[in-house]
Amino acid sequence: MFESLKTTNREIKAYSNVLNQLVRQQLILRYRRTVLGYLWTLINPLLMMIVMAFVFSSLFHAELETFAVFLFSAMIPWNCFSAVVSQSAGSFINNESLIKKIYLPKLIFPLSVAWALLIDSFFSFIALFALIMLIGGKLSWALLFLPSAYMLLFIFSLGCGLIVSVATVFFRDLQYVIAIALQGLFFLSPILYKSDAIKGKVAWLVQLNPLVPFIELFRAPLFESSLPSPSIVMSSIAVALVTLVIGFIVFKRAENNIVFRL
């Protein structure tokens, strides 16, 4: 395990140039030849969230500004996570022509997806943060926790992304299953509601949802202007590390077979 970790690390370093190029490719290409270009990365989720804020604040009889900050603080980690998981699904399949013709360490494909999306998420975070401040969020020292929150979220998302990227190569149906699963997970995550608000039959599902602590990591500093509780920090560290280790093991076991199954 440690030996393979070391060789993988060495390979990724040797191919870091390719990794950079793949990340660049994803960031640049999406909006090439559109007038607003990269701004779409910001506008798209922003508009979506504003619509959601209007609809659900009136549905829940909540004050619009407060609800908007509440919602946005959870949508930041959710958007990042769901984008990494759904786009990782195609990370090997979309690069089939490359993988079959030239040797590249396989890890750089899901890694470049997660990396590019982290950068996207960071920029949309800045836009959302400005919006939160504009509609009444408070500046506090707790905001300094956010880089650590991002790091934990990235580790968790990358772990899930690795599992999904490998699994989709072997079971193509997963591409479609993932879209539905993510939709379900969205409603089972405390994004539109507080984490203790759900009662009844599905409450245990929300309890099991591994994404919950990560949402709290963002919501505490942004919405409550406080640090997340130590138990939440500890559980998110544990979940993130375990997921990444599982992801890495799944990847390592399948690594050599990927090229034969594309």
Place this chain on the structure above:
Amino acid sequence: MTFVSVENLSINFRIYHDRSPSLKEYFANFFKKKSPTVSTFVAVNNVSFQLSAGDRVGIVGHNGAGKSTLLKALCRVYPASSGNVQVEGRIAPLLEIGAGFHPEFTGRENIYLNGSILGYTKSELQGMESDVIEFAELSEFIDTPVKYYSTGMYMRLAFSLATAMHPEILILDEVFAGGDISFMEKARARMHSMIDKANIMVMVSHDHHLISSLCNRVIWLDHGKLIADGSPDEVVNQYLNAMTKMQ
């Protein structure tokens, strides 16, 4: 010290007789303990050879003999199913040029994208950029997305980039070149200088004259097995005799 060492190399492909199993079928089969309908196809079967500096190797064999699979195994595209491959030295896989070109990227961006995939460092790429563009005769169109390139332009750029550096180990699948007559001349000259300068060269071709003129050693593969390994005249003749007998 450049060398290539192949020991008891086998590469197996799994062939699915219907289609790749869905998740549902996988679990259904898993519980029924029924294995999916697959059979193994051995593309390269227990092949061993050693190459050292100065070797110019041609690989011959019928279609589907495992020649390209063997080359891809040398370039690490296919991992060994059993046995092992050891390569020491900077290897240039000229298998299919233009692999990794992105149609939406401009020629210049593709030099950097594809160049990094081919293993060039950023500073090497900056150094070779103008030479590559000049050799490809594309200075006018280098900032146009390559999806608007003609086939010839595309091939010229890919060729110029792939051959911009002199590798220690050169791997060639068939002889590839594109473009008009004048470019072909230039490309051929560059190919020959690359072959001359490489420490080790391995090529696959169906053109026996080309193999006889470029190589000093020939390996004959048949259905994945190594049948003969020796001097070009000897092995090519053996191979041609076997072929005519079959007909």
